[in-house]
Amino acid sequence: QNPAGATCSGAKRRQIVDLANRHGFLLVEDAPYRLLRYRGSEEPTLLELAPDRTVHMSSFTKLIAPGVRTGFMIGEKALIKALAKVAEETYISPGYVAQGITLEWCRRGFLLPQIERLKKLYAPRLEACLASLDAYMPDALPTRPEGGFFISLTLPNGVLTTVVRAQASSRHLNLADGLGFFPEGGGERFLRLPFCALSPTEIDDGVQRLAESVQSAR
Ligand SMILES: Cc1ncc(COP(=O)(O)O)c(C=O)c1O
Known part of the structure; x- marks a missing residue:
């Protein structure tokens, strides 16, 4: 987490999912540091625990370079489509040069070795x-x-x-x-x-x- 530098425990994640299921709310999981784990063992994402009610967000700025300013969201198709429309009406289009650099970086297989290098x-x-x-x-x-x-x-x-x-x-x-x-x-x-x-x-x-x-x- 930012700023705590803490990791939410598996038990707490399951409690959050239980609450969301019980009260019918959506979960937004903002996890740009997830792939930069240096020790301990991985906890499940909220997306894995509750795929139907979670939007998972992350950012390539932590994994490639701050300047790419490109992130992504994973979630239910109709919801992501609606969010993309809001984004389009807010800032017209994302930065295509940065997106192109990010896409090419991933396509050439640089991302996983880069994550290992950063760790x-x-x-x-x-x-x-x-x-x-x-x-x-x-x-x-x-x-x-x-x-x-x-x-x-x-x-x-x-x-x-x-x-x-x-x-x-x-x-x-x-x-x-x-x-x-x-x-x-x-x-x-x-x-x-x-x-x-x-x-x-x-x-x-x-x-x-x-x-x-x-x-x-x-
Ligand atoms: C928890 C968290 N979410 C999102 C962001 C934003 O990431 P980006 O650099 O893609 O704007 C940050 C950046 O510091 C962050 O700490």
């Missing part, structure tokens, strides 16, 4: 980030993701993200504002740490700067 690249970055957090910030609470791009971190008691962000910026560490993930309030001690774009050495340096920023924010 090999990102898995040690996740491990490095967790190891540095454990070493430099033992009283903060990170999630321990099994895949995806993000770790979410709960800062120690009494330490506010807004203050840490200001401290970090003076150490040339740019932390994103995560308050937008809490539309009903909360999140005062929340930080989302993306770990994929940096090498393990850079991550270690960044987490050291983060730990110093937290120290000064206490």
